[in-house]
Amino acid sequence: MQLSFLGACREVGRSCFLLEGKHTLLLDAGVKFSRNEEYPLLDRKQIRRIEKVILSHAHLDHSGYIPALYASGYKGKVACTKPTRDFTQILLADYLRLNPELAPFKETDVNQFLTNTELLEYGERDSLNMIQFRDAGHILGSAMVEVYDTQRLLYTGDFSCRSTRLLPSADLNGVDADVLIMEGTYGGVNDQRASSKELAQRLVSSVQKTLDKGGKVLIPTFAIGRGQEVLFILENFMRSGHLESVPIFMDGMVRKALRIHRHNALYLKDEIKRRILTSEDDPFKSKHYVTPTSKDRHEVFEKEKAIIVAPSGMLSGGPSLLYLKALANDRKNKVLLTGYQAEGTLGRQLSDGVRDVEIDGERVHLKLEVEEARLSAHADRDELIHLVRNMPSLKNVFVVHGEERTCLELKDALDLLAKKQERPFKVHVPSRGESFSL
Ligand SMILES: [Zn+2]
Ligand SMILES: [Zn+2]
Structure with a gap:
């Protein structure tokens, strides 16, 4: 199983990970909004190999590049929940309206995406029998992705461990995997949040x-x-x-x-x-x-x-x-x-x-x-560490979706945890374009 990190590496934005195992899956394809818009590091050849795209939630840093895949010849499905599809539809329309020249795709590509969704409920297997969603508690319909390849993989997407006025917290019941790709937005030493x-x-x-x-x-x-x-x-x-x-x-x-x-x-x-x-x-x-x-x-x-x-x-x-x-x-x-x-x-x-x-x-x-007055829609440092502590089978942990310093500070804490618990897992903070054979 080969895992390539194409975005959200030591940064927040353009989340995108390519998994090549029994099947070739792309986990999220987002854009990054800074001075210039920035995209995942994906070429046309890779795009044509993808069998299915898995979308964790609607935010554009996870979804905004998906229509561009269709513009580059992708013909497959996008698996997501129904609220994710509904939200993505209005977000992409708005994105196009505001950036008609800048956007890396056209309305026809958005339509291709929307007519090629495979809607999944939490806990339901997809048509390849490869993935399953869990509620991530981040926004309505947000999902953590469990992948069943030669090894079990969990991609957290963006997740929150606290229920809010509208949403329940992430469903972490009995969660375990060999490989974990986790967000680290608030993984820094000073990132403890109030209730x-x-x-x-x-x-x-x-x-x-x-x-x-x-x-x-x-x-x-x-x-x-x-x-x-x-x-x-x-x-x-x-x-x-x-x-x-x-x-x-x-x-x-x-x-x-x-x-x-x-x-x-x-x-x-x-x-x-x-x-x-x-x-x-x-x-x-x-x-x-x-x-x-x-x-x-x-x-x-x-x-x-x-x-x-x-x-x-x-x-x-x-x-x-x-x-x-x-x-x-x-x-x-x-x-x-x-x-x-x-x-x-x-x-x-x-x-x-x-x-x-x-x-x-x-x-x-x-x-x-x-x-x-920050409201929390992401797990904080203690909650991120808690997740790793409670996944007994882990062999590799990848910290993504956080600024460089933050990701490295989280890695330090997780390395320490591995030592304390005498567990063999390795913690990586991948750079963009880096690949791992697992
Ligand atoms: Zn998000
Ligand atoms: Zn995000």
Whole structure:
């Protein structure tokens, strides 16, 4: 069995791994959003050899390159869950709309992808009898992939060990494998996270502080996952009177994604599922939600106090940029970063304290407050180590989907664990293009 690392190596973005064993499988094919868009290291010859693509979840750093495979002659299926297909459809359409020239594929390639999906439930084997999904608890429909080749392999994709207001946590029941490809986004020595409750509380009090001053709060989020989580938190706290009632403007794909959550209620947490399926009560509707169209966005700015939830979460595009520019000049306003900010993005610059920035080619000085209230959609360091500790058969562990320093810090901890537990597994932090025979 040969395993090649084509992306997400010492970086977050363009996840892509090629597995050549009994069958040739590609695990994810994403893009990376930095100054220039960057793609996995795949050539046409390799693409033609692929028998099946396995997609862990909809985020574009895992899915954004799949239509390009069809553009390069791939003719096979893409195995994913139903919510993943539904989300990917709207994300890819949006990606094409925003980057018609830049995108490495055309609408026909997206259609090829969407008509060639093999939909799998968690726990169901695929048509080759090679893979099976487990709930990854990261976004609706997200999956960890178990591969049954000459050795057993587990690819975690992005996963979260904590249940949120909407989703159950990753299903790690009885999990084991010989080979583990794990994300390491928050694997660094300082990456311990507070509880979901505490994080929500922190977010809400930061919002309230700005409302007290009569300002507006911009919350840039991923269109899918964090966007809905943020809306749910704000709505619940407003309803219980613990957050001032002001309009919550949802812009961009956040609203469309909300609809897909409702249509895929079966994948939600039990209590939300029950509310949707057995009562008239719709947890995705609220009197506080307002959806501005691109024409009436000015309404948002006429309000004295407001909360705006808009993609993209790292300020690398989408309506959040437009709002940032409009709110930049007033100290009363705040931009609240809630997620991971990748190297090379505007969000990362803000997080690093840069206040003179370029937005759409224009120099802007930011007077508004910048704060972070990170919600967790990824396992933290202790949870990552815990996963490895509880997989007794491991022989090889590959840390991907994390910045270089973070991955190396996680490797140190795992090496130590192997020594302490007197276990024979090896830990690798692969470079892009590196292959391993297992
Ligand atoms: Zn993700
Ligand atoms: Zn990811």
